[in-house]
Amino acid sequence: MKNIEHIVVRFSGDSGDGMQITGTQFSSTTAQMGNDFATFPDFPAEIRAPQGTVAGVSGFQVHFGAIEINTPGDEPDLLVAMNPAALKANIDDLSTGATIIINKDAFTELGFKKAGYGMDPLEDLSGYNVIEAYITTQTKEALKDLDLDTKSKARCKNFYALGMTYFMFSRELDPTLLWLKDKFGNKPAILEANSLALKAGYNYAETIEATAEVYRVKSASIEKGTYRQISGNTALAWGFIAASEKSGLDLFLGSYPITPASDILHELAKHKNFGVKTFQAEDEMAAICSAVGASYTGALSLTTSSGPGIALKSEALNLAVMLELPLVVVDVQRGGPSTGLPTKTEQADLNMAMYGRNGESPMIVLAAKSPSDCFNMAYEAARLSVEHMTPVMLLTDGYIANGATPWRIPDMDTEFKTITPRFVTDKDLEGGFLPYKRDAQNLVRKWAVPGMKGFTHRVGGLEKENETGNVSYDPANHELMVGIRAKKVEAVVNHIPEQLVEGNTDAKTLVVSWGGTYGSVHQAVSDFRNVAHIHMQYLSPMPKNIESILNNYEKVIVCELNCGQLKDLLNSKFSINAQGYNKVQGKPFMVRELMGMLEKEV
Amino acid sequence: MELKKKDFISDQENKWCPGCGDYAILSSAQMAMAKLGVEPHNVCVISGIGCSSRFPYYVESFGMHSIHGRAPAVATGVKLQNPDLSVWVITGDGDGLSIGGNHLAHILRRNLDLNVILFNNEIYGLTKGQYSPTSRKGTKTSSTPTGSIDRVFSPAKFAMGAGATFFARTIDTDPKHMLETFQAASAHKGTSLVEVYQNCIIFNDGIHDEFTNRKKRDDTTVRLEAGKPMIFGADKDRGLIQDGFQFKEVPVAGNEDKLFIHDPTDECLSSILANLNGSNGPIPLGVLKSIETETYDEEFHKLINHETKVKGKGSIKDLLHSGNTWEVN
Numbered sequence: 001m002k003n004i005e006h007i008v009v010r011f012s013g014d015s016g017d018g019m020q021i022t023g024t025q026f027s028s029t030t031a032q033m034g035n036d037f038a039t040f041p042d043f044p045a046e047i048r049a050p051q052g053t054v055a056g057v058s059g060f061q062v063h064f065g066a067i068e069i070n071t072p073g074d075e076p077d078l079l080v081a082m083n084p085a086a087l088k089a090n091i092d093d094l095s096t097g098a099t100i101i102i103n104k105d106a107f108t109e110l111g112f113k114k115a116g117y118g119m120d121p122l123e124d125l126s127g128y129n130v131i132e133a134y135i136t137t138q139t140k141e142a143l144k145d146l147d148l149d150t151k152s153k154a155r156c157k158n159f160y161a162l163g164m165t166y167f168m169f170s171r172e173l174d175p176t177l178l179w180l181k182d183k184f185g186n187k188p189a190i191l192e193a194n195s196l197a198l199k200a201g202y203n204y205a206e207t208i209e210a211t212a213e214v215y216r217v218k219s220a221s222i223e224k225g226t227y228r229q230i231s232g233n234t235a236l237a238w239g240f241i242a243a244s245e246k247s248g249l250d251l252f253l254g255s256y257p258i259t260p261a262s263d264i265l266h267e268l269a270k271h272k273n274f275g276v277k278t279f280q281a282e283d284e285m286a287a288i289c290s291a292v293g294a295s296y297t298g299a300l301s302l303t304t305s306s307g308p309g310i311a312l313k314s315e316a317l318n319l320a321v322m323l324e325l326p327l328v329v330v331d332v333q334r335g336g337p338s339t340g341l342p343t344k345t346e347q348a349d350l351n352m353a354m355y356g357r358n359g360e361s362p363m364i365v366l367a368a369k370s371p372s373d374c375f376n377m378a379y380e381a382a383r384l385s386v387e388h389m390t391p392v393m394l395l396t397d398g399y400i401a402n403g404a405t406p407w408r409i410p411d412m413d414t415e416f417k418t419i420t421p422r423f424v425t426d427k428d429l430e431g432g433f434l435p436y437k438r439d440a441q442n443l444v445r446k447w448a449v450p451g452m453k454g455f456t457h458r459v460g461g462l463e464k465e466n467e468t469g470n471v472s473y474d475p476a477n478h479e480l481m482v483g484i485r486a487k488k489v490e491a492v493v494n495h496i497p498e499q500l501v502e503g504n505t506d507a508k509t510l511v512v513s514w515g516g517t518y519g520s521v522h523q524a525v526s527d528f529r530n531v532a533h534i535h536m537q538y539l540s541p542m543p544k545n546i547e548s549i550l551n552n553y554e555k556v557i558v559c560e561l562n563c564g565q566l567k568d569l570l571n572s573k574f575s576i577n578a579q580g581y582n583k584v585q586g587k588p589f590m591v592r593e594l595m596g597m598l599e600k601e602v
Numbered sequence: 603m604e605l606k607k608k609d610f611i612s613d614q615e616n617k618w619c620p621g622c623g624d625y626a627i628l629s630s631a632q633m634a635m636a637k638l639g640v641e642p643h644n645v646c647v648i649s650g651i652g653c654s655s656r657f658p659y660y661v662e663s664f665g666m667h668s669i670h671g672r673a674p675a676v677a678t679g680v681k682l683q684n685p686d687l688s689v690w691v692i693t694g695d696g697d698g699l700s701i702g703g704n705h706l707a708h709i710l711r712r713n714l715d716l717n718v719i720l721f722n723n724e725i726y727g728l729t730k731g732q733y734s735p736t737s738r739k740g741t742k743t744s745s746t747p748t749g750s751i752d753r754v755f756s757p758a759k760f761a762m763g764a765g766a767t768f769f770a771r772t773i774d775t776d777p778k779h780m781l782e783t784f785q786a787a788s789a790h791k792g793t794s795l796v797e798v799y800q801n802c803i804i805f806n807d808g809i810h811d812e813f814t815n816r817k818k819r820d821d822t823t824v825r826l827e828a829g830k831p832m833i834f835g836a837d838k839d840r841g842l843i844q845d846g847f848q849f850k851e852v853p854v855a856g857n858e859d860k861l862f863i864h865d866p867t868d869e870c871l872s873s874i875l876a877n878l879n880g881s882n883g884p885i886p887l888g889v890l891k892s893i894e895t896e897t898y899d900e901e902f903h904k905l906i907n908h909e910t911k912v913k914g915k916g917s918i919k920d921l922l923h924s925g926n927t928w929e930v931n
Contacts (some may be wrong), residue, residue, distance in 0.1 A: 028926060031926070031928065032926060032928050034928065034930065175926070219930075222930055223930070224930055224931055225929075225930060226923065226927050226928070226929055226930075227927060227928050227929070227930055228922070228923075228925065228926065228927045228928075229926065238918070238921060238922065241916075241918055241921065242918045245917070245918045250683065252679065252682070252683060254675075254679060271916055271921070272905055272906045272909035272910070273906075273909040273910040273912075273913040273914065273915060273916045274915075274916035274918075274921075275906065275910070275915075275916075277682055277683070277902070277906065279678065279679070279682060279902075281675065281678075281708075282675075282704055282705065282707075282708040283704060285672055285675065285705075286672065286674075286675035286678070286704070286705050286708070287675075289668065289669070289672040289675035289676045289678075289679065289705075290675050290676065290678045290679035290682070291679055292668070292676055292679060293648070293666075293675070293676035293677060293678060293679025293680040293681075293683070294679035294680065294682060294683040295679070296664075296666060296676075296679075296680060297646075297679065297680045297683035297684045297687070298683065298684070299679075299683045301679070315669055315670075316669060316672065319668060319669050323666075408930075409922045409923060409927065410922070412918055412919055412922070450643070450644070450646045450664035450680065450684060450687050451643060451644055451664075451684055451686070451687060452643060453641070453643045454643065455643065455664075456642050456643050456662055456663050456664055457664065457665075458612070458614075458658050458659050458661075458664075458665040458666070458667065459665075459666050459667070460658070460659070460666060460667025460668065461651075461667065461668065461669055462667065470614065471614075471659065
């Protein structure tokens, strides 16, 4: 048995082959065996593209190890290819000498044709360790005594393949067997079929000694605590539930389904017993407007979407800016413009978050850096929104939304700041109630909610007179109010943490990144050693010390999955001359790409 | 404490044009709110954009002048967050049927317990007089100098199509009828849509005259009353009888036992009434349709209460530790 530090496995097959479940099970088992890991599901926008074609290939990558894992990995060391299309879609990504498990049953003339191969691709795989197995046939054979139709038996082939990988990496079968029991407890035939397929695959790999060596990846040495696996979208949903509990406010979500944000709606809809109210609206505008209505009525309000949906919400978002009500808007970014690349990741909505509204309309903009950080930033978005009576845009992306990592479960009592809603009290009635009167320090108005006696008032999108909130077209008042709304957002800087500098702080070059690229940039910076690194989670307002940090380095390189939006923002805001390192392929940065860039630039 | 209309009058200066039909609607609505007996702080008025949507500023209650067409969506959030509030949505023919048509359709089908008043003046007033979805074909305006070519949008038929549980029509020249209609709307459990024929004195003066003018309206409209025969005319001498899937106008004399009896719970009848447009029979005023069914807000909270009862009140700590977890020592 060979001990290795970390390894990357990619499961790949047709959209209907169950690769997402296979990958999730592999990571779940791996987590429970104490490895650190990161995952990257990669699937087409089409639910079932034509079978056997490259367009229909669905993949799930897991990177796990005995060391700290920051990314789902650049190059798979093992590829499971359920058909020729899966091989074709992935072969260029593999590391040299990688192992490929081939489902030989699907490698037929017809299969080659569908995948666009002119000849049998298996003849040209020298340099790889290829394991050919008749996975479909063997699965059906293993299940021959079961009272199930052939189609259902063949459908278990993903668990057969999973079993093979479990043997190769010394994974335990129990976690998956238990999961199957939980999932198919009321469908005993399916439960038995999948369990048998899993074991059969494991035994087959053992019999053929599937690889020259059986790998063992030891447990990672990570911080003590109780851990669980979590994806970005789930973490985000839970972060808002936590904020709701801590603030004592009801959580209201108005949302309209959109990839890759819908899972947040699905997750919150499950937790009605927390008092969570989820409303699937008729469209994106209604989704955010219902949230504005609920916010006016005293809820911690939330709307979730992705780029095209956020574009539709911008008018209502500005209403919330004008009303000065709490509202969190989550943008799970995907490739754009327009419908773009719905299932692929990108960071190109930063400009829209910063500027995408009519008039002078400043807002708090935050970005989460990893799947588990979505919990923290959701909580933070709720805290700032409620305490500063202003909408907050929280940016995540498809990569961290769907990716999963192990997460040390935090202690809610000690690790999170309190959230104090600014409700009116009877004292605010003295001398007559002024809905837009503010505290001197933070310029925050108070929250008067329908049902509160004595506080009747009207709000609206028209410009308001200072303090009274009455409609006002007075020129000087408008300028005053524009200034107040801007200063209110600027004052948030006193309530957010200072920017942390990581890496080699004494280096001459500073790498800047934001959002979901933290894992790969952090890994590259750690490996390269001779650069400093800041990863920004607070984009508006920016932490107080950002300017001095930027001015501290001879060279600033901003790495982002767009054409340079943060770079341009920093250059114009701080008059620096940062350069960009950009990628817009719908894919995350690979560590080796970043390393190559650093070797060239530093 | 008995509430009066003045309890619902705010201190804001009213900026509608002198002679605008909106004043009369506001007055009747404030009267209806007072009679409803809900205190001003438990009333919430939500509007969109347009002349009619200035309404919330003039009502002493909580209120929001929101954005164009979205009032039903904002009101949905308000009502779901606090179902105890008396919620009123104010909209117009442009706000409710053009830019906000989708939201109006969906609030009607969902059936939240709130009231929608649609001011129909067949024109865009605030943007200075372009034709609207309810404008009659051939309407000449600044944007249709040679006459509009759009077919007319009927709020009544829209409401029937969207599955509204309550639809009524009233006119801005009859405060008593408006009051009764608004009271019926607020008494209805579910989304009630009230169309008000409202006069825009600047851009479309007299457009509803045939149906709202005191001298003409008795001959051109029929006042619906549940359980009563459909009789109209200045001398109450004309009536409606059923003729296949239509109504037929007949003299009352000699047809007393054939006259159609109004039943707002009969959906088939409501649809036939919605079709009457003045050219094929009198325009029906009053409650065309009123049926009782579950409200969305009721069901919504029932689900939350049920889940809480079955699973117990959730705690974030338990949620974080649910499912597969493992210890690292």
